[in-house]
Amino acid sequence: MVIAIDGPAASGKGTLSRRLSTHYGWPCLDTGLLYRAVARTMMDQGIASDDMDAAARIAGALDPATFDEKTLRGAQMGEAASVISALPAVREALIGLQRDFAGRSPGAILDGRDIGTVICPDAEVKIFVTATSEERARRRWLELSRSGDPISFEDVLADIHRRDARDSGRSTAPLRMAEDARLLDTTKLDIEAAFRVAVGIVEERLSGRATR
Numbered sequence: 001m002v003i004a005i006d007g008p009a010a011s012g013k014g015t016l017s018r019r020l021s022t023h024y025g026w027p028c029l030d031t032g033l034l035y036r037a038v039a040r041t042m043m044d045q046g047i048a049s050d051d052m053d054a055a056a057r058i059a060g061a062l063d064p065a066t067f068d069e070k071t072l073r074g075a076q077m078g079e080a081a082s083v084i085s086a087l088p089a090v091r092e093a094l095i096g097l098q099r100d101f102a103g104r105s106p107g108a109i110l111d112g113r114d115i116g117t118v119i120c121p122d123a124e125v126k127i128f129v130t131a132t133s134e135e136r137a138r139r140r141w142l143e144l145s146r147s148g149d150p151i152s153f154e155d156v157l158a159d160i161h162r163r164d165a166r167d168s169g170r171s172t173a174p175l176r177m178a179e180d181a182r183l184l185d186t187t188k189l190d191i192e193a194a195f196r197v198a199v200g201i202v203e204e205r206l207s208g209r210a211t212r
Helices: 013-024 032-044 052-060 075-084 088-102 115-119 133-146 153-169 191-210
Strands: 002-006 028-030 108-112 125-130 182-185
Touching: 002 013, 002 115, 013 028, 013 108, 013 125, 013 191, 032 052, 032 075, 032 088, 052 088, 075 153, 088 108, 088 115, 108 115, 115 125, 125 191, 133 153, 182 191
Parallel strands: 002 108, 002 125, 028 108, 125 182
Antiparallel strands: none
8 A cells, every 4th residue: 555645845744654654564755855865965066956967867876775864854955855856857767766665565655745646646545734834834943943953934934935836836746736635734733633634544545445
């Protein structure tokens, strides 16, 4: 079974995916880290962010096992990854890696922007996680503040707005809710409440499987 969890930045989809991974014992892939890793490598090598050939080459050689997540989760990397993820060549280079991960048995969980629409359109469970931009900015600001990143709430909110516009407006694999996805608005939900709703959605699907 594939659980595809999509949604905008800081909606809670990553935390929710990790909770589901622990609950079911299935591997989880934060696909956003793939784009962050490409951006980080390009920055480290002094490569321009619009160099599609270099970006595709780097994407094709990624090894998620080597990622330094603390480095990749900074505010700067989120903005850089949003730029890199709009490059069609990069998205194409990463499709195989993501689909191979989705093929793991007995199940896999992937979160991102286009899992349910492009990477795994036949996923048995699709959840689109969202929240208001203000609430998402508040969560992201708190996360960055706790990690020692000196950024203002206003700057985080502006970043959220830029990323939303870029992610939903790109020509290749734009952020959108799959027609057969279940909407999970976490604006007024804490992680425990959101987790319970998500488990209910998955269990409903598993129950349907068992009665066939």
